[in-house]
Amino acid sequence: MSFKEDTINSEMIYKGAILNLRKDTVRVKNGISYREVVEHNGGAVVVAITDNNKVLMVNQFRKPLDKEVLELPAGKRDGDEDPKETALRELKEETGYTANTVRYLTKFYPSVGYTDEELSIYLCTDLTPGETDFDESEDIEIFEYDMDLLVGMVLAGKIHDGKTIAGIMIANEILKKE
Amino acid sequence: MSFKEDTINSEMIYKGAILNLRKDTVRVKNGISYREVVEHNGGAVVVAITDNNKVLMVNQFRKPLDKEVLELPAGKRDGDEDPKETALRELKEETGYTANTVRYLTKFYPSVGYTDEELSIYLCTDLTPGETDFDESEDIEIFEYDMDLLVGMVLAGKIHDGKTIAGIMIANEILKKE
Numbered sequence: 001m002s003f004k005e006d007t008i009n010s011e012m013i014y015k016g017a018i019l020n021l022r023k024d025t026v027r028v029k030n031g032i033s034y035r036e037v038v039e040h041n042g043g044a045v046v047v048a049i050t051d052n053n054k055v056l057m058v059n060q061f062r063k064p065l066d067k068e069v070l071e072l073p074a075g076k077r078d079g080d081e082d083p084k085e086t087a088l089r090e091l092k093e094e095t096g097y098t099a100n101t102v103r104y105l106t107k108f109y110p111s112v113g114y115t116d117e118e119l120s121i122y123l124c125t126d127l128t129p130g131e132t133d134f135d136e137s138e139d140i141e142i143f144e145y146d147m148d149l150l151v152g153m154v155l156a157g158k159i160h161d162g163k164t165i166a167g168i169m170i171a172n173e174i175l176k177k178e
Numbered sequence: 179m180s181f182k183e184d185t186i187n188s189e190m191i192y193k194g195a196i197l198n199l200r201k202d203t204v205r206v207k208n209g210i211s212y213r214e215v216v217e218h219n220g221g222a223v224v225v226a227i228t229d230n231n232k233v234l235m236v237n238q239f240r241k242p243l244d245k246e247v248l249e250l251p252a253g254k255r256d257g258d259e260d261p262k263e264t265a266l267r268e269l270k271e272e273t274g275y276t277a278n279t280v281r282y283l284t285k286f287y288p289s290v291g292y293t294d295e296e297l298s299i300y301l302c303t304d305l306t307p308g309e310t311d312f313d314e315s316e317d318i319e320i321f322e323y324d325m326d327l328l329v330g331m332v333l334a335g336k337i338h339d340g341k342t343i344a345g346i347m348i349a350n351e352i353l354k355k356e
Binding site: 160 | 191195207212241244249283289295332333339340347351
């Protein structure tokens with residue numbers, strides 16, 4: 001079986017700072033349907049491990065949830081930036097660390113039903129500390145965790161950020177196998 | 179430290195079928211800023227394990243990516259439906275199976291930067307086969323996989339759906355510990 005939804009019409013509803021919204025009219029098996037699509041430039045997620053074997057985490061207020069969320073360092077691509085550069089830049093901005101070793105782990109789509117957002121996950125090691133450089137509207141706290149504790153927090157339902165669950169669980173399995 | 183972004187103004191830009199988009203003006207530490215927020219009703223993700231120990235997966239065309247994506251069964255809540263009911267309903271609709279045992283694993287936010295979407299993950303076992311009942315505009319293929327193979331596919335970068343990565347990796351760890 002092969003599926004495909006041809007686009008009959010595409011209407012741009014909103015062009016914004018971090019996302020665009022469009023509404024596509026598509027041909028489906030029994031006629032036509034509509035697809036609301038959030039266009040997003042994608043980004044990178046960083047599993048950064050310090051020389052004393054701690055994972056860097058950040059705590060940040062997230063307006064959509066109106067609360068602080070504990071996450072891996074991450075951020076959006078600047079224009080057509082390579083996601084590896086995004087990873088290094090965001091790690092430096094949010095935690096101050098520069099990574100001398102960067103390894104691509106995987107990429108994933110956070111919410112395939114309505115957005116094209118794609119996030120690449122990188123494992124960063126051989127870190128050198130430095131100054132942070134937050135976005136002017138950000139307020140970020142930095143924490144260090146043992147990987148085992150983070151995995152336990154994921155399994156106990158205490159980590160609620162999707163990209164952080166993916167990054168932690170994948171990096172933990174890959175590191176265990178080495 | 180405690181962060182909070184008070185909303186000064188909130189403008190509804192679009193009210194749609196599966197999402198709304200609003201733009202909030204918020205107070206940040208150095209002045210005001212804007213937050214684009216996609217409102218989503220949330221949903222459920224199902225790790226369903228058959229009596230012969232296979233995990234049910236579905237293949238579905240996803241317009242935002244213009245390709246088919248291999249995923250765990252999942253779907254949006256109907257109105258204020260309990261996510262557990264969403265899980266059972268979507269499992270039945272997409273795979274035909276009815277689950278006699280349902281266990282909540284965790285919930286997570288797929289993309290905290292711009293959406294309030296929340297997904298709850300359930301482990302469904304003690305399955306009874308039956309007829310599927312797809313949404314009229316959906317076309318879905320059903321597959322059965324060994325859990326070990328799925329974990330291997332996640333680690334090899336061959337599963338790209340965020341909720342599926344979370345569901346597989348968490349269910350695998352929890353089942354291994356039992």
